[in-house]
Amino acid sequence: MEIPPVVIDRLPLYTRALSTLEEEGRDVVSSQELGTLLGVTPAQIRKDLSYFGRFGKQGRGYNVRKLLDELHHILGLDRQWRMAVIGVGKLGLAILGYEGFGPQGFRIVEAFDADPKRIGQRIENLTIRAANDLEKTLLKNPVDVGIVAVPAGIAQNVIDTLVKCGVRAILSYAPIPARVPPGVYLKRIEPVLALQSMAYYLKNSPRSTAAAARS
Amino acid sequence: MEIPPVVIDRLPLYTRALSTLEEEGRDVVSSQELGTLLGVTPAQIRKDLSYFGRFGKQGRGYNVRKLLDELHHILGLDRQWRMAVIGVGKLGLAILGYEGFGPQGFRIVEAFDADPKRIGQRIENLTIRAANDLEKTLLKNPVDVGIVAVPAGIAQNVIDTLVKCGVRAILSYAPIPARVPPGVYLKRIEPVLALQSMAYYLKNSPRSTAAAARS
DNA sequence: AAGGGTTTGTGCTCACAATTACAAACCTTC
DNA sequence: GAAGGTTTGTAATTGTGAGCACAAACCCTT
Ligand SMILES: NC(=O)c1ccc[n+]([C@@H]2O[C@H](COP(=O)([O-])OP(=O)(O)OC[C@H]3O[C@@H](n4cnc5c(N)ncnc54)[C@H](O)[C@@H]3O)[C@@H](O)[C@H]2O)c1
Ligand SMILES: NC(=O)c1ccc[n+]([C@@H]2O[C@H](COP(=O)([O-])OP(=O)(O)OC[C@H]3O[C@@H](n4cnc5c(N)ncnc54)[C@H](O)[C@@H]3O)[C@@H](O)[C@H]2O)c1
Numbered sequence: 143m144e145i146p147p148v149v150i151d152r153l154p155l156y157t158r159a160l161s162t163l164e165e166e167g168r169d170v171v172s173s174q175e176l177g178t179l180l181g182v183t184p185a186q187i188r189k190d191l192s193y194f195g196r197f198g199k200q201g202r203g204y205n206v207r208k209l210l211d212e213l214h215h216i217l218g219l220d221r222q223w224r225m226a227v228i229g230v231g232k233l234g235l236a237i238l239g240y241e242g243f244g245p246q247g248f249r250i251v252e253a254f255d256a257d258p259k260r261i262g263q264r265i266e267n268l269t270i271r272a273a274n275d276l277e278k279t280l281l282k283n284p285v286d287v288g289i290v291a292v293p294a295g296i297a298q299n300v301i302d303t304l305v306k307c308g309v310r311a312i313l314s315y316a317p318i319p320a321r322v323p324p325g326v327y328l329k330r331i332e333p334v335l336a337l338q339s340m341a342y343y344l345k346n347s348p349r350s351t352a353a354a355a356r357s
Numbered sequence: 358m359e360i361p362p363v364v365i366d367r368l369p370l371y372t373r374a375l376s377t378l379e380e381e382g383r384d385v386v387s388s389q390e391l392g393t394l395l396g397v398t399p400a401q402i403r404k405d406l407s408y409f410g411r412f413g414k415q416g417r418g419y420n421v422r423k424l425l426d427e428l429h430h431i432l433g434l435d436r437q438w439r440m441a442v443i444g445v446g447k448l449g450l451a452i453l454g455y456e457g458f459g460p461q462g463f464r465i466v467e468a469f470d471a472d473p474k475r476i477g478q479r480i481e482n483l484t485i486r487a488a489n490d491l492e493k494t495l496l497k498n499p500v501d502v503g504i505v506a507v508p509a510g511i512a513q514n515v516i517d518t519l520v521k522c523g524v525r526a527i528l529s530y531a532p533i534p535a536r537v538p539p540g541v542y543l544k545r546i547e548p549v550l551a552l553q554s555m556a557y558y559l560k561n562s563p564r565s566t567a568a569a570a571r572s
Numbered sequence: 573a574a575g576g577g578t579t580t581g582t583g584c585t586c587a588c589a590a591t592t593a594c595a596a597a598c599c600t601t602c
Numbered sequence: 603g604a605a606g607g608t609t610t611g612t613a614a615t616t617g618t619g620a621g622c623a624c625a626a627a628c629c630c631t632t
Contacts, residue, residue, distance in 0.1 A: 146589070154553035159534065172609065180534045184609090185591060192611055200610040201598035217553055218560030232451040239447045242532060248552050286559060287552065310562075311555040313548060317457060319370065319395045327558050329551035333528060336544035337463050337502065338369035338432055340526040343542045344501060345433030347525075361619070387579060399579090400621055407581055415580045416628035 149190045153217055155180055156187065160210040172203035219247050224285040226252035226309075228300050229292035230260055230270055233315055237289060238266050252285060256292075276300075280307035290314040301328075364405045368432055370395055371402065375425040387418035434462050439500040441467035441524075443515050444507035445475055445485055448530055452504060453481050467500060471507075491515075495522035505529040516543075 159179050163171055173184035180187075191197055191209075194216055198204045214220045225243070227234055230253050238253060255261060256273040263270045271279060288304040290297055290312060297316030304312060311327045314320055317335075322328045374394050378386055388399035395402075406412055406424075409431055413419045429435045440458070442449055445468050453468060470476060471488040478485045486494060503519040505512055505527060512531030519527060526542045529535055532550075537543045 148589070150554050150557050151550070153557070154550040155534065157553070158532070158550075174609080181536060183591070185593095186589095188609090188611065189590080196611070198610050199598060200596070201600095201608045203609065216557070218556040219553060223552070223556060223559075232454045236447040236451040242549055243552070246549055246553065248549070287555070311552075311559050313551055313555075317373070319374065321396060325562065327555045329555060331546055331548055331551070333546055334457055334461055334463070335366070335369040335373075336528055336546070337438070337458070337526075338372070338434060338461065339365050340502070340528075340542045340544060341433040341438060342365050342368070342431070344438075344526050347540065363619070389579080398621065400582095400623095401619095403579090403581060404620080411581070413580050414628060415626070416578045416630095418579065 143193070145193050149193060150217075152182070152186075152190055153213055155182075156190075157210060157213045157217065157219065160206055160213070163206050164210060168206050170203045171206055171209075173198070175203075221247060223248050223287055224251045225249060225287040225289055226254065226280065226285045226304075227289045227291060228254045228273070228276065228304070229290065230255040230263075230265070231291065234291040235265070237291060238268065248287070250289075252279060252283070254279075277303055277307055280304070280309070284308055287311045287313065290316055292316065294318050358408070360408050364408060365432075367397070367401075367405055368428055370397075371405075372425060372428045372432065372434065375421055375428070378421050379425060383421050385418045386421055388413070390418075436462060438463050438502055439466045440464060440502040440504055441469065441495065441500045441519075442504045442506060443469050443488070443491065443519070444505065445470040445478075445480070446506065449506040450480070452506060453483065463502070465504075467494060467498070469494075492518055492522055495519070495524065499523055502526045502528065505531055507531065509533050 156176065159176060160171070173187045176182075176187055177184040188198075195212070197209050197212055211220075225248055227237055227250055230238065234253070234255070238250060243250065250266075250268065252271065253265070253268050254271050254273050254276050260270050261272045284307070286309070288301075288309045288311070290300055290304075292300050294316045297314060297318050298320055301312060301314065301320050301322065305322060305326055310325065312320075312322065313329050313331065315331045317332060320328060320330070371391065374391055375386070388402045391397075391402055392399040403413075406419075410427070412424050412427055426435075440463055442452055442465055445453065449468070449470070453465060458465065465481075465483065467486065468480070468483050469486050469488050469491050475485050476487045499522070501524070503516075503524045503526070505515055505519075507515050509531045512529060512533050513535055516527060516529065516535050516537065520537060520541055525540065527535075527537065528544055528546065530546045532547060535543060535545070
C-alpha cells in the first residue's frame with residue numbers, strides 16, 4: 143500500500159500536538175479536539191491514521207500515550223538520526239545552537255565550513271571541520287541527514303557531494319531549485335518564496351478578504 | 358476568478374529562475390526549458406501563467422524580461438515591503454544579517470527583543486527596541502510583514518499583538534500551530550517537521566526506492 | 573511566399589485528496 | 603442491562619489539481 147506524501151507530512155504535526163497534550167497530563171483525546179487544536183478537520187485526522195491501523199476506541203477517542211508511541215514508530219522517531227551541517231555562517235550558527243532538534247532524536251554530529259577562521263573552532267561540543275574533509279569524513283563516519291547552509295552558488299555542489307557519500311535525506315536552506323537523484327529525499331526551507339507568495343495576497347485583498355493562504 | 362493557492366506558491370519559483378536567466382543575458386525561454394530547470398512539467402508552467410494572461414509567443418517562448426516584469430507586478434514585488442523581526446536571538450540574528458531579503462524588496466525596518474542586554478544594540482543599521490514597545494511602535498509606524506523568531510511559548514502572544522497592530526502577513530519560525538484570524542496570512546518555517554517526514558522515507562526505503570518526497 | 577519546425581494556450585481527462593455520512597463500537601448512567 | 607450519548611473507521615461522494623494532446627500562432631529558411 144502506498145501512502146500519499148501529504149499524509150506523511152501531516153503526521154509530525156499530530157505527534158507534536160500529542161506531545162503537548164501528554165505533558166499536560168491528558169490521557170485521551172478525540173479527533174475533534176486534536177482537529178481544532180491543529181486547524182485540521184477531524185475526519186482528515188481519522189483518515190490519515192487509518193492508513194496505518196486502528197488506534198482509537200469508539201465513543202472514547204485516542205489514548206494519547208499509545209497514539210504517540212505508534213506515530214513515533216511509524217515515522218521512525220524512536221531512534222537517533224545523525225546529521226551533518228555544511229556551512230557554519232550566520233544561519234549555520236543558529237542551527238548548531240538550536241535546541242529543537244535533539245529532543246526529537248535528530249543529533250548534529252558533524253559541522254563543516256570552508257573559512258579558515260572557522261575551521262577548528264569549537265561550537266556546542268563540536269569541532270568545525272574543513273569543507274575539504276567533507277567527503278573523507280562522511281565516508282568513514284556516515285550521517286543520515288545533511289543540512290545545507292552554504293551560499294547558493296555552491297549549494298548544488300555540496301548536495302552532490304553529500305549524495306555521493308550516501309546521504310539520503312537533505313534539508314537545504316539554499317535558495318536554489320536543487321536536484322537530487324531518485325531515492326534521495328530533499329526538503330527546502332524557503333523564507334523568501336514564502337514572503338513572495340504572501341505579497342500576492344497582501345496586494346490583492348482590500349484589507350480584509352477571507353481565504354487564508356495555505357500554511 | 359479565484360486562483361488556486363498552489364499556483365501562487367509556484368510563481369515565486371518562476372521569478373527566481375527568470376532572474377537567473379536574465380542575469381545570464383538570455384532573451385527568451387520556453388516553458389520546456391524553464392520546466393527542466395525547476396523540475397516542473399512545461400504544461401504546469403503554461404497553465405499557471407494562463408491564469409493571469411497570455412505572455413508568450415507561439416513557436417518562440419517567453420520574453421524573459423517581459424515575463425519577469427509581469428510576474429513581479431502580479432505578485433506585488435514591484436514595491437518595497439516593510440518588515441519587523443520579533444526576537445533577536447540566535448536565529449533572529451541570522452535573519453537580520455541575511456542579504457537575501459533586500460534585493461527582493463523585503464526590508465527589515467524594525468527589530469524587537471525582550472532581553473535587556475539586547476535592547477539598544479545596533480545591528481545592521483538597526484537599533485533593537487524593547488519588546489514592550491512593540492505595539493506602540495508598530496501602531497505609529499506600521500509594517501507589512503512580521504517575522505516571528507521568539508521562543509515557542511510566547512509566539513502566539515506575539516502573533517496576536519502583531520495582528521492587533523494591523524500586520525496582515527506573518528512569517529513564523531516558532532514550532533507551534535499558530536492561529537490567525539481570516540484575512541491575515543501566515544506561513545510557517547518548520548525544519549523539524551521536514552526532518553520528521555523525511556525520517557519516514559529513510560526508514561521505509563530499503564536504500565534505494567524511487568518516489569522522492571515532495572519538496 | 574510557402575513550408576517545416578517550434579511552442580503556446582487550453583479543453584478534456586484522469587488521478588487523487590478532502591469531505592461527508594453513517595453503521596458499528598464503546599462508555600456511562602440509571 | 604438497557605438506553606442515550608459519543609466517537610471511531612470507512613465507503614461513497616465531491617472537489618480540485620496535474621497531465622495530455624492538439625489547434626492556432628509564430629519564426630526562420632529557402
Ligand atoms: N541567514 C538566514 O536567515 C538565511 C535565511 C534563508 C536562507 N539562507 C541561506 O542559507 C545559506 C547561508 O546563509 P548565511 O546567512 O549563513 O550566509 P553566510 O555567508 O553567513 O554563511 C555561509 C557559510 O558557508 C561557508 N562556506 C562557503 N563555502 C563552503 C563550502 N564549500 N563548504 C562549507 N562551507 C562553506 C562560508 O565560509 C560561510 O561561513 C545561504 O544559501 C542563504 O541564502 C539564510
Ligand atoms: N535556531 C534555529 O535554527 C531555529 C530553527 C527553527 C526554529 N527556531 C525557532 O525560532 C525561535 C527562536 O529560536 P532561537 O534559536 O533564536 O532562540 P533564542 O533563545 O536564541 O532567541 C529567542 C529570542 O527571543 C527573545 N524574546 C523572548 N521573549 C520575547 C518577547 N516577548 N518579545 C521579543 N523577543 C523576545 C529572547 O530574548 C531571545 O533573544 C524559537 O521559537 C525556535 O524554536 C529556531
